[in-house]
Amino acid sequence: MLPDGDPAPPTGELPASALDGLGSRPFGFYVHVPFCATRCGYCDFNTYTAAELGPGASPAGYADTVIQEVRLARRVLGDAAPRVETVFFGGGTPTLLPAADLVRILRAIAGEFGLAPGAEVTTEANPESVSPAYLEELRAGGFTRVSFGMQSAREHVLRVLDRRHTPGRAVQAVREAHAAGFAHVNLDLIYNTPGESDDDWRATLETALAAGPDHVSAYSLIVEDGTRLAARVRRGELPMPDEDVAADRYLIAEELLSAAGFRWYEISNWARTEAGRCRHNLLYWTSGDWWGAGPGAHGHVGGTRWWNVKHPARYAARLAAGKSPAQAREVLTPEERATERIMLELRLATGLPLDAIPPGARPACARALADGLLEVEPFKAGRAVLTLRGRLLADSVARDLVG
Structure with a gap:
């Protein structure tokens, strides 16, 4: 859906x-x-x-x-x-x-x-x-x-x-x-x-x-x-x-x-x-921009996300009539964009800058480090990078860091 x-x-x-x-x-x-x-x-x-x-x-x-x-x-x-x-x-x-x-x-x-x-x-x-x-x-x-x-x-x-x-x-x-x-x-x-x-x-x-x-x-x-x-x-x-x-x-x-x-x-x-x-x-x-073409495709430009109608026949009919095939869209708030950044960039080997983590979640970040879920040296350099064990628990770590 x-x-x-x-x-x-x-x-x-x-x-x-x-x-x-x-x-x-x-x-x-x-x-x-x-x-x-x-x-x-x-x-x-x-x-x-x-x-x-x-x-x-x-x-x-x-x-x-x-x-x-x-x-x-x-x-x-x-x-x-x-x-x-x-x-x-x-x-x-x-x-x-x-x-x-x-x-x-x-x-x-x-x-x-x-x-x-x-x-x-x-x-x-x-x-x-x-x-x-x-x-x-x-x-x-x-x-x-x-x-x-x-x-x-x-x-x-x-x-x-x-x-x-x-x-x-x-x-x-x-x-x-x-x-x-x-x-x-x-x-x-x-x-x-x-x-x-x-x-x-x-x-x-x-x-x-x-x-x-x-x-x-x-x-x-x-x-x-x-x-x-x-x-x-x-x-x-x-x-x-x-x-x-x-x-x-x-x-x-x-x-x-x-x-x-x-x-x-x-x-x-x-x-x-x-x-x-x-x-x-x-x-x-990394929250870049892309245009999603085709039935049900999602696009994202500058914090606005949209998605096309799902069925190929409806998609073709909209374009044949000179209309956009986009069904709906949402404009992400700064808070939503910050949350998505944490959820996505934490999955990368390059990690997430610590300054992207809300102040209220800093204790959770320290706990993740103490629990062996974040690498020590990148943390000292200002980045949250998952350990191998942290990768297995990535979703829960990211939720804690959202604050």
């Missing part, structure tokens, strides 16, 4: 406060592609299979519709619009669209805004949705990074997640991406799936590392309400994932990834080098 928020103007116009300082902060573009070949049992994202789309929406015309929103974004942001530093195609499965469509959308963004030198351009992909020729077309069209949803190397775990690719396909896809000229390749992994053992998880990590990515994301499975997985857990077919097991699996990930030369830079993300870090996600975690 999307939040309620306040009505968004049909022009997409943003308040003057949002545009103040535009260009002084990093600016990115998120493009949501809501199409999937099948629905994974754990997924609650705004996605649609062919059978769920209904009339008025089609993957065939989707690129043209998104390009209409790109042009709208340029009109809304005006002459002060900065060049784009990062572009991220997410979903859904962006690579269900022809590579030429993704390249056309990227070229529209570049044509309207310009891309900053060395801009990072990422697409998510299911391993089975790409081929060597497809990846070569993306690379030639300006994409610099690809993120594959591997999830697991064990077939029985993939079955629980309703993933359709075979365990070895993700490894092959990484090699194809490298052959196509991609220097930056991520593998997304999920741990703590019902039926997964420690040995299964170790095998997944070892298989992922052997494939040769320069980035790994590892997330604990969350059972989201309304998903097929949640229904199976509710009926007793599968056990609810255990939080203590999840903590053990995280420690295994840290052990194996660190031994392979990867370093954490955000709680769920490890990179082999600084250049391998996902700059687009860092933009989110």
Whole structure:
């Protein structure tokens, strides 16, 4: 469900406060592609299979519709619009669209805004949705990074997640991406799936590392309400994932990834080098600006956050009528922005400046240090950086620091 928020103007116009300082902060573009070949049992994202789309929406015309929103974004942001530093195609499965469509959308963004030198351009992909020729077309069209949803190397775990690719396909896809000229390749992994053992998880990590990515994301499975997985857990077919097991699996990930030369830079993300870090996600975690294009996509500029209508048919109809697809928005108060900064930046290996913590929460900060949840040396230098144990309790530490 999307939040309620306040009505968004049909022009997409943003308040003057949002545009103040535009260009002084990093600016990115998120493009949501809501199409999937099948629905994974754990997924609650705004996605649609062919059978769920209904009339008025089609993957065939989707690129043209998104390009209409790109042009709208340029009109809304005006002459002060900065060049784009990062572009991220997410979903859904962006690579269900022809590579030429993704390249056309990227070229529209570049044509309207310009891309900053060395801009990072990422697409998510299911391993089975790409081929060597497809990846070569993306690379030639300006994409610099690809993120594959591997999830697991064990077939029985993939079955629980309703993933359709075979365990070895993700490894092959990484090699194809490298052959196509991609220097930056991520593998997304999920741990703590019902039926997964420690040995299964170790095998997944070892298989992922052997494939040769320069980035790994590892997330604990969350059972989201309304998903097929949640229904199976509710009926007793599968056990609810255990939080203590999840903590053990995280420690295994840290052990194996660190031994392979990867370093954490955000709680769920490890990179082999600084250049391998996902700059687009860092933009989110450091409260940068981005325009979210596509059904249900969220954008944020200067403390104003908005979200588009969810269904692709409604999204297309709004743009065809010359209206913004934004459903609603909210203007964050200074207090809300300060809270979000604590919640997000504390997740980073660079940590949070101590002066960003409210005075009333300083005792909680001292307790976290005494309890071994914050690193000592960064604390002395004026930053709150989580220890390994602190990463396991990050949400509760952040809540205490909000005050």
